[in-house]
Amino acid sequence: MADAQRDLLVRHIRLLRDCVALSKRRWDFVIQAAAVLPAEMHLLCAFGGGHHDARGAIRLVTSTFDRHVSDHCASVWSDTCEVIEVSSRVAQLRRSFVEAAPVRAGLVSNVCDWPYSSAHMDTAQSDDMGVAMA
Numbered sequence: 822m823a824d825a826q827r828d829l830l831v832r833h834i835r836l837l838r839d840c841v842a843l844s845k846r847r848w849d850f851v852i853q854a855a856a857v858l859p860a861e862m863h864l865l866c867a868f869g870g871g872h873h874d875a876r877g878a879i880r881l882v883t884s885t886f887d888r889h890v891s892d893h894c895a896s897v898w899s900d901t902c903e904v905i906e907v908s909s910r911v912a913q914l915r916r917s918f919v920e921a922a923p924v925r926a927g928l929v930s931n932v933c934d935w936p937y938s939s940a941h942m943d944t945a946q947s948d949d950m951g952v953a954m955a
Contacts, residue, residue, distance in 0.1 A: 828859035854916040
């Protein structure tokens with residue numbers, strides 16, 4: 822995020838879910854784990870088939886989100902994003918790492934207590950699109 826003090830991601834979580842769902846439709850990936858913090862977002866995704874573009878998927882999420890958040894004229898996203906390719910054997914470890922982000926940030930003491938995470942499975946969803954979080 823460009824400004825760590827902003828909380829646009831959690832305030833506009835439904836919009837963020839829709840942006841991710843749009844990107845999922847374009848690039849056909851599966852979200853294995855997700856955590857949205859006030860100032861950052863972590864996604865662990867599996868791209869199927871031969872055609873995948875993780876950076877393109879991220880660009881679609883970020884540009885669509887920025888276009889629909891009208892109360893701020895500057896982008897909430899930083900100019901850099903980190904894309905790390907991992908083997909399926911490492912993915913389970915990364916899932917735990919992604920879901921533990923709110924604990925590392927000091928927002929909760931238990932991963933299941935953060936409502937904007939795939940670890941928080943008890944939260945009702947409006948539909949099956951996007952990231953499984955509040």
